[in-house]
Amino acid sequence: MPFERSVTVRVPAKVNVQLAVGGRRADGYHGLATVFFAVGLYDEVTVTPAEALTVTVAGTDAAHVPADGSNLAAKAAALLAARHGLAPAVHLHIAKNIPVAGGMAGGSADAAAALVACDALWGTGEPPAGLAHLAAQLGSDVPFALLGGVALGEGRGELLTPLPVGGAFHWVFAVADGGLSTPAVYAECDRQRALGAGSGEADVPPPTADPALLAALRDGDAAALGAALRNDLQPAALALRPALAATLATGGDAGAIGSLVSGSGPTCAFLAKDAETARTVADALAASGTCRGVRITEGPVPGAAVVG
Ligand code: ATP
16 A cells, blocks of 8 residues: 555755845845755654644754644645645654754755655655745745755745756854744844845845855855855844854854854854864864854755655
C-alpha cells in the first residue's frame, strides 16, 4: 500500500547575502531585492498517514515551535490537501536544527518540506510550478526553500530568479539566545527611516540587486562577496538587540572576510575564505560568550528533497 509508508524531506536554512528593503507600501509590505543563499543547516520533516493532522517537534528549540495547526508545516499540508480534495490526515514530525526565529527562515523551510513530503506521500504529483504557487501563498520565503541554491528574490521575495554561482563558500553562524520578531524588525526599520528621509515607497530608493555581489557569486570570489554583503534590516536588528554588535565584531576580529545579520536576525553570519579560517572564527565566537551556539557550514546547497 503506497499510502502506508512515511516520507522524510530534508530542507536547508537560508541567509540573505543581500537584503535591500524598499519603502513601506500602502498594503503594509515592503518591496525587496534580496539574494537568498541556501546553507547546509537542515530541518527534516517526516510525514506519516494518521487519523488527523498532528505535529510533533524535536530539537533544542522545539519548545518555541507551535505543535498545532498554526505550525507553518501543518498549514502547508492542509493547503495541498485542500487543493486536491483530500483530508490532511498526516502526522508531521519536525526534527529541528535550524535556529527558531533566527532570521534563517526555519518555519518557511518546514512548510516547503511539508509540501514536498505530502505531495510524495499522497501521490498528488504537483509540478514544480504548482508547488511554488502554493508555497508563495504560505509565505514569501517558502518558494526559495523549495528551490535552494542561490536566487534573486523580488516582489516580497517570492518572485525568484536562480543565479549562477562559481564555487562553494564557507560560512559560520552565531546563534543568539532568543529570537527576533520579523514584523518588529521591519517596524523598527520604518521608525528609523521616518526620522530621516521618510519610510514610504516614494521616500526610499527602489531596491535593486547589487551587480558587484552578483559578480562575486558568479566568480566564486569569497573576498568580493564578503565585501558586498548587505542587509538593510541590520540597523533595526542592532537597535532591538544591541549585543549583536559585539558578536559581529568578534567574528571580524577573528578573520571573517565579511559578516552580517541574517535576514531579520538575530543570527549573525560570517563568511570565511577557507575551512580553516571558518574553524578559527567559530572557535573565537564560541569562546567569546557573545552567542548561544556556533555552526560551521558550506553553501550553496539544494532545496527541499526527499531523503527517505
Ligand atoms: P524569517 O527568516 O522567514 O523571517 P525566522 O527564521 O526569523 O523567519 P522562524 O524560525 O521561521 O523565524 O519562526 C518564526 C515564528 O514562526 C516562530 O517564533 C514560531 O512561533 C512560528 N512558527 C510556525 N511554524 C514554525 C516552524 N515549523 N518552525 C519554526 N517556527 C515556526
